[in-house]
Amino acid sequence: MKFDTVITGGGLAGLIAGISLQKEGRSTAIVSSGQNALHFFSGTFESMKESPARLQEILSEAGIRANYADGVRLMPMGTFRESALSLEDISLFEKPAFARKALIVNFMGYHDFFFSFIADGLQKEGIEARVRFLRLPEMEHLRQSPSEMRSVQIARIMDRIWEKVVQEIRLLLKDDDAVILPQVFGLQDISVPGRIREALPAKVVFVGTLPPSVPGLRTQMQLRRRYETLGGTFLMGDEVKSAHIHEGVVHSVVTQNLGNHYLEADSFILATGSFFSKGLISTPESVYEPIIGLDVNASDDRNTWYNPDFAGKQPYMDFGLVTDDDLHPFKDGEPIKNMYAIGSVLGNTRPELGTGAGAAIRSAFKAVDSILSKA
């Protein structure tokens, strides 16, 4: 099959690149070996401290509402983090002391929401906090499984019965000016978090839980749907195994499922992620890129990869592909002229692009612009 651009990796970077190119009338395919890190998305686009029009257009066309405001957001362990562009689900505050009294509501027997840590974090900021538990008959059937009282399964039920939950919360409210809820609302129906906010006479703050992330899953579905509506071909559950390169130019890639039906394209984008998604592979002696064997900036001395302090920065998380200023990766010191590396496969080799989601978005736009300029 022939496309204008083939993108390897269906995470945030790959999807943003794919959507951008499709919008400009290019034909693209995204090959994704499984679902992506958006499933662990906190809801905040890290290191995006602005909301560029180009990004807003893509997000809003996909039905995703995101805002930026200076300040902080409340994290699942009761800590506060500097804000960045965030999904509408996430509340951004000017300062940590965002309320006087907070009512934290959890579901009975839900262990993935850390209400006691949140209460502690709030109290440290001078916010009075109390915790109450809901026990709803609709959730009892989830309890039959010892392992399924988890965010996504709860969210599926919440899409149906959120109004009942709101009623229960009203009964619990006293003079609290904030209500803290686990982020298990709005999986399929994106309007639910907003409607809960409207229905309660207090600031409603949705705080994350252990993965999978409900807003992350939803965002991923929205971006994918947008990409496919624009005519993109999304090949889910397939893996790019190798590429045909001739004189510094990639002609096609070979995938696990399509075998000898190669994917040909004029340009290629590598958005394969870091170690978790196997964009980079580590052995006791080296770190390498598995599809083409691209140059990686990683030490061969394994002892330098780690910081023994778990809480400290980990050197291996900075490893990434060596690229030139146009994001062309290198193979044996030579740039591949029609390939671009974007997202976390870059590691921290391009600090000017930011980190995390910010790096994914900026690098995606950069690669897309370069591809479009070569038309």
Place this chain on the structure above:
Amino acid sequence: MKIQEKTVSPHNFEECMKCTICTAYCPVLQANPLYPGPKQAGPDGERLRLKDPYFFTNSLKYCMNCKRCEVSCPSGVHVADLIQAARIKYDKSAPKLRDRILASTDFMGTLARPFAPIVNGVTSLGITKTVLDATLKIDHNRTFPKYSAHGFEGWLRRHSKEQAAFPEQVAYYHGCYVNYNFPQLGKDLVKVLNALGVGVQLLDGEKCCGIAMITNGMSESARKNANHNIAVLEKAVDSGLNIIATSSTCTLTIREEYPELLGADNSKVKDSLLLATRYIFEKLEKGAQLKFRSDFHIKVAYHTPCHMEKLGWGVFSEKLLRMIPGVEFTLLDSNCCGIAGTYGFKKENYLVSQAVGAPLFEQIKTVNPDVVACDCETCKWQIEMSAGYKVMHPVSILAQALDI
């Protein structure tokens, strides 16, 4: 190999990162809390089963083998295979009579076909369904597939001379559905391939692919069929033929389940077994031409069968349908229809089946197509029964659209 250069484990289970993504995509978990879920039944459970087979639990039978966990796994763990392999290895209970009946499609087909009109009449009767529900626990809500009085093999044999005249030849693995229930699909395939200058032959004695036997505790019978089919396919390959199949499930079973679950070596034939829509698409991509009717207008909604999703070849069926002028095409959201082969016929699974497929049926009704396109026969039964829309194989739509 250098120390620890890579990781090797059955079905890649040790690569599991415990990320829980598979649990978000398992259609059974959404409907049945008695199912431990792909993570618990798969990689979590495997470590315990390696310690002691005692840790195997029968609740693994609720797995539909839809492979959606595998498709979504970022680590490449063959979760569904792990679960099915555990069932094959540790579940020593004898399959119930009902499961044997449901799984023995060749046997039932051969018996029923000569009496097709009577059988079809009887199985549509309410009283029959009530009796089957009470005795065998086959849910009374289920509609039974109709048997065809005339088999496909007989028809193709009658036309073998004219088929042999075509410059290019392929063999056709038709599977149970085409042969016993719906030979029209086989005829449609022949029509389309002939239009491409390709003649169609039968294989030398194919048997049921065995997927239902694998999931119903009859792995020994499945293995016998697998070895037989591989030999038959090898014979075709040796005489220079590619083998085309129209059923996405039969294709996945022969390509993947044979080596992964039955330990049957299909390396000589795997890459020669091609799904019809992929084969036709590749031919057209390489320059072959098909002439389409100018008066053919149809609104088509394409449903990707779970096994097609796993094969990753839904893109071929989709692109093929989009090529037909006059087709108004909608790609339905990827959602399991719920029948999972023989699974949905069983009384204890019926409600779960229907709950799983509900979002799909809803979407179909909203889209309101003229026809739903789908490559899998059991999806067809499920959608026709539960959504009330006609389902056609992409090849059949193609055949109808041809100007011949």
Place this chain on the structure above:
Amino acid sequence: MKPNEFDIIIIGGGITGAGTQRDCAMRGLRTLLIEKSDISTGATGRNHGLLHSGARYAVNDAESAEECIRENMILRRIAAHCVDETDGLFITLPEDDLAYQATFVESCRKAGIRADIIDPEEAKRLEPSVNPDLIGAVRVPDGSVDPFRLCAANMLDAKIHGGQVRLYTEVTGFIREGDTIKGVHTRNVQTGEEQDFYAPVTVNAAGIWGHKIAEMAGVNVGMFPAKGALLIFAHRINNMVINRCRKPSNADILVPGDTVCIIGTTSTRIPFEECDDVAVTPDEVNLLISEGAKLSPALMSTRILRAYAGVRPLVSADNDPTGRNISRGIVCLDHEERDGLKGFITITGGKLMTYRLMAEMATDTVCRKLGIDKKCETADTPLPGSEEKSYKEVAQTIWENPSMAQKSAASRLGTRASRLHVNDKYEDSLICECEEVSVGEINAAIERMDVTTLTDLRRRTRIGMGTCQGEFCACRAAGLLAKAHGCIERERADLNNFLTERWKGNFPIGWGDTLREAEYTQWVYKHVLGI
């Protein structure tokens, strides 16, 4: 007797201390066990988990071999829920001397150890993961034992018989009157609280730290710390213990235990200063994998879970200060006889699986000093939880149709699983999905097993011992612990410590899937949770 007065004080909460407390308590003594950290944090918690048949020592140390096989048989009876009766193989590889096998078998039989020569093909059938190139195999009654479970069960039995335990309590000095030890000064390391305890006899069962304890008491016991490194693989590759049939050397035992298997070990002398913070070196990692692969080639390509090292307390024979003359076997020192110091004995040397015999020797000595004439009954009385041999029977009895998690609880708790709230959906909810540990099991451990930290919990329930190494279960369990002791700040620190401890064991083998898992853990804790 006043509340801080006892018949005997035992210093050290490893298997030796716990076993001694059990024996003393069963003989009617009022006992107090003091431990500076948590149970089994010394060599007890950092060994191979091997229930020796004794075959390894048969050729060179017949006495140890005989001791081992006798205790092996006893532990199978009294510690059923802590022991996995796997049997073992001693394999001869093409590069080994097959003639050694005959000597080996002869020595085993002399020591009373069943040793059956089996055909290599039979060995492969019994243990499919064994090196297929083997040219000889002998089957012996090796097994595996869970040291945490064993230690906890002994301490529990001591408590049932009236014993008291003070964990996280450090001995800071001895109360000495002339040439008699009358008691100990202690300090709680978590609260800082100081307290004195009195007893006519104090037992030094502090493993390698016994050297310092003895010094504090004013006597010298020559000890030489010897570090042993081991690797845990992510899942069970073998179901029988696999050994090399040759002179014992490094990395030549692969032991299956619970959901994992462990390859070990090495032996390197280290200075005392390093005892509290031993780490596994890259050379040790390479050695363990490459030598271990000779036992089972799968080790070359199986995911490694963690690397850890323990410190053996080697005791010098005849007080030889050079460390060249190491005492084999159990060392029980009555300091009154040896050094003229009354009221103090040291019990050390030995190995994990001869703990019961060590405890018997120590208790006999204690009773002699106290003028108590009671026989040891520890060899014939099952530990709490081990009354029923098969955990399958246990699970079936408690739950009609046990789930995977319930079966798992039965395998860990034995008969005491019946104390969990049966069929309570809230209690059945899983905290650790890798090892199937429920809310109920964790709450029971917090309530009844002296748990104060996540690592304590890990030792008693196996949370965090699976492949995710605490990624999810750690913060879930932190929530439960915070609820129990009410201090979030403390729990935050606890969570950090727990994760740091896990990381310490991961980065020495930080490549492949282990590194992927570590990256994911970093992501979850830092970006998603904001720890």
